[in-house]
Amino acid sequence: MTETAFGDVVPWRDGGGPAGPGFQFSADGHVHAAGVEDPRARSRSISPGFFAALGVPIIAGRDFNALDNQDNNEEPVVIVSETVARRMFPNQDAINRHVYWTDPVLQFFPGTDLEKSRLVAPHRIIGVMADIDDEHVVPQPTPTIYSSFDQGAIFGGRLFIHTAANPYALVPSVTRIIRDMSANQPVERAATLEDIRAEVLTPDRLNSLVFGVFAAVALAIAVVGVAGVLAFSVSARTREFGIRLALGSEPQQLLKGVIAEGTVMAGAGVLAGAAFGFVLARLAGKYFLDVKMPAALPVLVSAFVLMAVAVIASVLPAARAARIDVMQALRSE
Numbered sequence: 001m002t003e004t005a006f007g008d009v010v011p012w013r014d015g016g017g018p019a020g021p022g023f024q025f026s027a028d029g030h031v032h033a034a035g036v037e038d039p040r041a042r043s044r045s046i047s048p049g050f051f052a053a054l055g056v057p058i059i060a061g062r063d064f065n066a067l068d069n070q071d072n073n074e075e076p077v078v079i080v081s082e083t084v085a086r087r088m089f090p091n092q093d094a095i096n097r098h099v100y101w102t103d104p105v106l107q108f109f110p111g112t113d114l115e116k117s118r119l120v121a122p123h124r125i126i127g128v129m130a131d132i133d134d135e136h137v138v139p140q141p142t143p144t145i146y147s148s149f150d151q152g153a154i155f156g157g158r159l160f161i162h163t164a165a166n167p168y169a170l171v172p173s174v175t176r177i178i179r180d181m182s183a184n185q186p187v188e189r190a191a192t193l194e195d196i197r198a199e200v201l202t203p204d205r206l207n208s209l210v211f212g213v214f215a216a217v218a219l220a221i222a223v224v225g226v227a228g229v230l231a232f233s234v235s236a237r238t239r240e241f242g243i244r245l246a247l248g249s250e251p252q253q254l255l256k257g258v259i260a261e262g263t264v265m266a267g268a269g270v271l272a273g274a275a276f277g278f279v280l281a282r283l284a285g286k287y288f289l290d291v292k293m294p295a296a297l298p299v300l301v302s303a304f305v306l307m308a309v310a311v312i313a314s315v316l317p318a319a320r321a322a323r324i325d326v327m328q329a330l331r332s333e
Contacts, residue, residue, distance in 0.1 A: 003162035005050040006149055010158050011134035011193060012200045023103035025145065027088040028122075038102050041084055041143035044134075048148075051129055053160040054193075060085075061095045061127030064148045068126075079127040081144040098122035099145060123147070137200055167192050222269075222306065223313045230262050230317035251322035262314030263307065270303050 022040040032038060048064040051057070059082060068077050078099060085094035100122045129146075133139035149157075159178075163170060168190070175187045191199075234241075241254055281293055 002164065003049055003053040003160075005053040005160045006047040006157045007050050007160060008045045008157060009134050010196065011054075011132070012137060013189075013191075013196050014134070014158075022143070023101050023106065025099055026102050027099045028097045030088060032102075039087065039143065040103075041081075041145045043101075044144055044146045045149050046146050050146075050160065053162040054132070055162070056130055056132055058127050058129045060093070061125070063127060068148050068150065076121060076123045077126045077148070078123040079129055079146040080125055081131045081142060081146075082128060083131055083141045083143045084145060085125075085128045087143065094125050094128050097125050099125060137197060219306070219309060223309050226262055226266060226310050227313040227316060229265065230258060230314050231320070233261070234258060234317045234320055255318045255322040258318035259311060259314045262310050262318075266307050266310030269310075270306050274299065274303070 022042040024038040025041050026032065026038050030038075046064070048066065048068075051063060058079075061079070064077070064079065068074075080094060080099065084099070088094070088099065089097055123145075131139065131142045132144065133142045135142075159174070161167065161170060161174070171190045174190075178185050178187055244254065245251070278293075285292070
């Protein structure tokens with residue numbers, strides 16, 4: 001083991017954590033506007049070495065140490081995420097400035113008056129670290145304020161271990177050490193962050209696979225449909241093509257004509273599908289909030305792929321039209 005630390009939230013697995021969407025807070029120099037809520041930040045309790053265990057850099061200042069909050073009369077300290085520092089202290093150094101919680105819900109937290117007063121008292125910033133989005137696999141700017149395990153309310157602890165060895169090989173020995181310290185302490189759901197991420201992504205990957213299969217089937221049907229319609233059209237126009245060839249038309253002209261016909265057919269289908277999809281998405285969005293309009297780039301790429309496939313599907317019937325024998329075509333009914 002190279003680094004060990006405690007935290008109250010396992011990234012991605014614990015969702016919003018004990019504080020949900022976060023608490024309202026303020027900072028030195030922040031003006032509270034009438035009728036406007038203070039910004040919100042997530043509250044996290046961690047031990048010294050937490051950022052090193054997760055491999056997250058401290059941008060400015062320092063980490064917690066054993067001397068922080070040793071005496072309850074000392075000024076409480078916190079570490080803030082880069083988003084908090086930029087928002088509350090733009091173009092300024094956030095170190096040694098203060099943040100404090102203003103959320104009215106904090107008055108309902110259990111504890112003594114002293115604990116409450118320390119919870120909402122100004123906290124001096126000793127460090128600024130890179131954002132950690134422990135809720136979303138695709139990271140977003142995340143206002144977070146980190147307090148030491150030695151202060152504030154703790155809703156549970158998670159042990160983080162950074163090691164170069166096989167992480168799962170450490171589980172029995174770590175479990176034994178914890179049980180020696182507290183026989184009734186549960187040790188469960190040991191996992192690497194990589195495995196947790198894979199577990200969280202499993203439903204999305206399954207959905208992507210299922211919809212990908214349906215998309216491939218739909219594309220195959222479209223290809224077969226375009227090729228089939230064009231092949232039937234070429235067969236029905238065999239005599240026409242023979243007459244055109246007899247009158248001096250070049251085979252390349254027939255080839256281009258059939259491909260153009262397939263392209264027009266595919267273009268009309270793409271436009272109709274896009275219009276129908278737009279109307280359907282707008283209608284579904286009224287009843288399902290998670291339904292969103294796709295970005296322009298995926299739509300354009302999909303249209304390009306469909307058009308390219310339609311052109312490719314037109315090549316075989318077009319090549320057949322260009323190779324028609326004039327005498328056989330003229331004799332055909």
